[in-house]
Amino acid sequence: MKAIRFILLGALLLLFQSSRCFSADNELETLRGVLFKADATPTELPVSADPPTGDYTDLANGKISFRIDDGQIRQLARFRNELEPLIVERIGSDYCWMYLSAFLRYESAVPIIKKKLIGCESIYGWEGPDYSKIETWLVDAQYPYQMACINAIEYITHKPVGQSISLTKKERSDLIARAKKCRTKNIDKADFMRYCSAYWLLGKLKIPCKNAR
Numbered sequence: 001m002k003a004i005r006f007i008l009l010g011a012l013l014l015l016f017q018s019s020r021c022f023s024a025d026n027e028l029e030t031l032r033g034v035l036f037k038a039d040a041t042p043t044e045l046p047v048s049a050d051p052p053t054g055d056y057t058d059l060a061n062g063k064i065s066f067r068i069d070d071g072q073i074r075q076l077a078r079f080r081n082e083l084e085p086l087i088v089e090r091i092g093s094d095y096c097w098m099y100l101s102a103f104l105r106y107e108s109a110v111p112i113i114k115k116k117l118i119g120c121e122s123i124y125g126w127e128g129p130d131y132s133k134i135e136t137w138l139v140d141a142q143y144p145y146q147m148a149c150i151n152a153i154e155y156i157t158h159k160p161v162g163q164s165i166s167l168t169k170k171e172r173s174d175l176i177a178r179a180k181k182c183r184t185k186n187i188d189k190a191d192f193m194r195y196c197s198a199y200w201l202l203g204k205l206k207i208p209c210k211n212a213r
Contacts, residue, residue: 028082031075034068036086042094043067047103049095049148052124056148059155064103080104088112095148102152110153114165117149118175121197134184137196138203146197150204162206175202179209 035046048065049055055065066073076083084106090097091112098116101109122145129136140147150161157164167175178198186192202209 027075028079031072031079031083032086034072035083036090042096045094045096046072047096047099049099051095051144051148054144055099056144056151059099059102059148059151062155064099076100076104084108092116095145098148098152102155105156107156110156110164113149113152117146117153117165117201118167118171120145120149121194122146123193123197125193132187134182134187134196137182137192138200140200143197143200146201146204160206161204165205167205167207172207174198175207176209 037044044067046066046068048067058065068076084104087097087100087104088106088109091101091109098109098113101113123137123142124144125131125142131137136142153161153164175198178195179202181189181191182195182199186195189195199209
């Protein structure tokens, strides 16, 4: 009799475990469908991420604007490992995925975000400031896309960006070469934005650039 009870109990436990696994698989598949719709428009992505509007400052304060419900946010944490490769591989396509990688603290995302940061030479260039003055080109608000990358890296690593990433010899020399041209005499040149973005980024990374200006 004891042997039969033991067998029945084992069978029930196995059935319960199988049911839980089946339920988890269904939840994960449903969540994937919500997150990775092939025809999703920007407003349907799981996170709102448009750095020029100021979202990058929210990320610096640990705030992320989700477009999915609380239950799905909890599922993100539950299936963090399973979703990691799918989210990280999309970082280059939209800042949404970078923010989501930050929320889930994917260390595997840091090298990809670093590459995005180093390669970004954009400046916001809003109307109003006096662009004949070099100082106008060097404030953080002129670099919202880069600041979004920096804040994401710092969110993941809990360290300043200068301590979180390191530059290769080529990356460092390229940035310094551009930064040295960030001088008033070059302010009318077409590449001046590239020069100033390099100078600004070296400052954020705490890398000295002698005689740059």
